Amino acid sequence: MKILKKILKIVIVLIVIVSVSIWLYARTFYPVYDGEVVLDNISEKVTVYYDDSGVPHINAQNQKDAYTALGYVHAQDRLWQMELIRRIAPGRLSEIFGVKLIETDVFFSGLGIEENTDKVIAALDTNSEAYKYTMAYLEGINQFIEEGRTPLEYTLVGVEKQKFTIRDVYNVFGYMSFSFAMAHKTDPFLTGIKEKLGTAYLAELGIPIHKNTAILRNEKNPEMLGGVARAMNHIYESLPVSPFIGSNSWVIGANKTKSGRVLFANDPHIGFSQPSVWYQSHIKTPDYEIYGFNLALTPFALLGHNKDYAYGLTMFENDDVDLYFEQNNPENSNEYKTKDGYEKYRILEKTIKIKDRPDSTFQVKVSRHGPIMNTVMKGIDDPRPLAMQWIYTKLDNKILDVSYQLSHAKSLSEFKEGAKLLHAPGLNIMYGDAKDNIAWFASGKLYKYRDSLNRKLILDGASGDDEIVEYLDFEENPQAINPSWNYVYSANNQPDTIAGILYPGYYLPEDRGYRIQQLLENKDDWTREDVEEMIFDVTSPVVARNVQNLMNSFDPKDLNENEKKALTIITEWDGAYKKEMSAPTVYTRFIYEFLAGTFKDEMGDSFEDFMSTPAFMKKMIGTQAAKTTSIWWDDITTEDVEEKGDIVKKAFKNTVGFLENQLGASVDNWQWSKVASVEHGHALGQVPSLRGYFNVGPFAVDGGSEVINNQLFKLNDSGFYKVHAGPSTRRIVDFSDVENSVSILPTGQSGNVFSKHYDDQAEKYLKGEFVKMLLNQQEIEKSKNILSFIPKN
Structure with missing residues (x-):
């Protein structure tokens, strides 16, 4: 014993x-949140106050020192995220993760981003403040690499740290820009429909460009001096860094607020990941201040505010990618046809390094339009060379200057000058200030083709007839400055006339835009608390219309009791996607069954392509629901000629039968919380044994597809909706009380799994709560954690 x-x-x-x-x-x-660190390349002491959310408030005597400190603190919280995102554009993920990411590496390395980066860097003004502060930021990152603790992820995957350069910064901008593009998904799909089914089917699928209830209005007033789609989805699914997807923003003018001051709101929709995409920081020097949200490796805040103005972003959704079929010379496959004769392809030699494997080499052919995608992208089974023309790589790149100018503007006029510099990606840039100015600028270089050209199809590269004929001046871009209706907003929807035309793009359906407009129009005494409630709104004003248009097409008398109960639930539903409700579950499954019953028989395997083009697919729900006749409703696998009512009734019966098998016989038990969830995945969380350690979640969610609290998921046959994207931050700036403006991140400020700020905002985010964005210096200096950077000399 x-x-x-x-x-x-x-x-x-x-x-x-x-x-x-x-x-x-x-x-x-x-992470080191307090104490002293000797920092190279600063001239005076820099003090960093960490608030209760882990946001660094950087107090420096000059901006160069401030940006050096920002680089250091950003790296200690997000170095692994920086490592991953810098590897995407040049095709270097396989070095870390092995052969499973070679397809992604080949694709991105073939887009021309690196070549564009080389050209831009060669022409940089090294005397500009934008360049100097960027280099200071990189110096701070690199000192952390040399002296700070190596993040655990580097050890687990067996990769050595390498210093960062300005090439990495521009490669990140390139990846960000491409993740906004939509044409590479939609255009090949629509071309396939035309060629396989004919123009009658295509005519009903052409994305309508017409005025609707949620069109973005233009008005400029003076400033107040006060196959491919599936392949693309596979590529994005394999990325360990979030792609950009959509967004909401609205700015309420002084005449519509209770305080008589501007209210600003923004929540960019980006793929969920861990860490989340934005890193918050607050820089203050004697001549400058910004509370900003930075991407990994971007020194200047893309979202930001101070006591004078606020700005934010949403996706414009304009068409800045065009696909062309080239014609090879039958005598020489290294030449392609133009209207002036045959020209030689430019040949790029590429090498992909693969972990534990020999290097992989390949060639990329480049025509006058751009890289030939057949060799860099799986899923293109058409033998014709497919070239991608992308405005980002076609025109001069000033994106670093854009981010610098937006974050350093002294007036609305200066801010607009920064917005003018952007050529790609297309962004809605939102603005509000303490002098009661509000503005929206659709930024990006817009251009025209001949009037009869359908840019939703793949263009003819050989004829010379399908070329850009005119670039538009920025003053012809959609925009509104201090409009008479006293608010501006963007929800990725169609803008009003530009230069006498409605500009083509891949705009999302009116659901969110209509809801924003509906709420803003009906109230003239907005407060910050009202906007907090609005930015978490989960109600769609469109689903009731869709339900009515669809359910009125058949007689429900022969439905069984469960089917009748489910029908009552969705016909009486107010469109709110709340966890405890059954109606969102019924409606979402029904929409899948309706789309499958309508399109799958004709499309066959291409139905997956259709479902993989969310902007296009979502638009077709309301469009098809409103029709009384359609060529698509006839099921070509039967001898009968089906009509709308036949398809809708069958879809509804299939829905109830599916949900009975999935969730049980009781309709009351079909709550949204049982089928919709979100998990913020870390790159190493794909390893089952590490998932619980690195990932955050899963959680049940309020919100759904195309509501303001937009929770994006794939609509597929599984019956479960894994939310993969949504508001990457919710942010509200109140110029009547700017020091109490608020925001929230989906998980937390830090990407360091050992930090207490790794996931400390996750529960608040799910509940629609907020944390304060501190600007008051006295309040900031009460911080418990204070880190001082001391000059080395």
């Missing part, structure tokens, strides 16, 4: 020793 007690004591002591050792080892990975 005594021996057993001794053994037990020894075991307990060993357990304690091991536990303490693990704890002490883990402590070495913690």
Whole structure:
């Protein structure tokens, strides 16, 4: 017995020793939030106050020192995220993750982003403040790489740290720009429909460009001096960094607020990941201040505010990618046809390094339009060379200057000059200030083709007839400055006339835009608390119309009791996607069944392509629901000629039968929380044993497709809706009380799994709560954690 007690004591002591050792080892990975660090390349002491959410408030005597400190603190919280995102554009993910990401690497390395980066860097003004502060930011990152603790992820995957350069910064901009594009998904699909089914089918699928209830209005007033789609989805699914998807923003003018001051709101929709995409920081020097949201490796805030103005972004959804079929010379496959004769392709030699495998080499052919995608992208089974023309790589790139100018503007006029510089990606840039100005600029270089050209199809590269004929001046871009209706907004929907035309794009359906407009129009005494409630709104004003248009097409008298109950639930539904409701579950499954019953028989395998083009597919729901006749409703696999009512009734019966099998016989038990969830995935969370350690979630969610609290998921046959994207931050700036403006991140400020700020905002985010964005210096200086950077000399 005594021996057993001794053994037990020894075991307990060993357990304690091991536990303490693990704890002490883990402590070495913690970010340094207080104390002193000697920092190279700063001239004076910089003090960083960390608030309760882990946001660094950087106080410096000059901007160069401030940006050096920003680089250091950004790296200690997000170095692994920086490492991943810099590798996407040049095709270097396989070096870390092996052969499973070679398809992604080949694709991105073939887009021409690196070549564009080389051209831009060669022409940079190295005397500009934008360049100098960017280099200071990189110096801060690189000192952390040299002296800071290596993040655990580097050890787990076995990769060495490497210093960052300005090439990495521009490659990140390139990846960001491409993730906004939509043409590479939609155009090949529509071309396939035309060629396989004919123009009658295509005519009903052409994305309508017409005025609707949620069109973005233009008005400029003076400033107040006060196959491919599936392949693309596969590529994006394999990325360890979030793609950009959509967004909401609205700015309420002084005449519509209770305080008589501007209210600003923005929530960009981006793929969920861990860490989340934005890193918050607050820089203050004697001549400058910005509370900003930075992407990894971007020194200047893309979203930001101070006591004078606020700005934010949404996707414009304009068409800045055009696809062309080239014609090879039958005598020489290295030449392609133009209207002036045959020209030689430019040949790029590419090498992909693969972990634990030999390097992979390949060639990319480049025509006058751009890279030939057949060799860099799987899923293109058409033998014709498919070239991609992308405005980002076609025109001069000033995107670093754009971000600098937006974050350093002294007036609305200066801010507009920054918006003018953007050529791609197309962005809606939103603005509000303390002098009661509000504005919206659809920024990006817009251009025209000949009037009869359908840009939703793949163009003819050989004829010379399908070329850009005119670039528009920025003053012809959609925009509104201090409009008479006293608000501006954007929800990725169609803008009003530009230069006498409605500009083509891949705009999302009117649902969110209509809801924003509906709420803003009906109230003239808005407060910050009202906007907090609105930005978490989960109600669609469009689903009731869709339900009515569809359910009125058949006689429900022969439905069984469960089917009748489900029908009552969705016909009486107000369109709110709340966790405890069954109606969202019924409606979402029904929409899938309706789309499958309408399109799948004709499209065959291409139905997956259709479902993989969400902007296009979502638009077709309301469009098809409103029709009384359609060529698509006839099921070509039967001898009968089906009509709308036949398809809708069958879809509804299939819906109820599916949900009975999935969730049980009781309709009351079909709650949205049982089928919709979100999990913020870390790159290493794909390893089952590491998932619970690195990932955040899963959680049940309020919100659904195309409501203001937009929770994006794939509509497929599974019956489960894994939310993969949504508001990457919710942010509200109130110029009547700017020091109490608020925001929230989906998980937390830090990407360091050992930090207490790794996921400390996740529960608040799910509940629609907020944290304060501190600007008051006295309040900031009460911070418990203070990190001082001391000059080396």
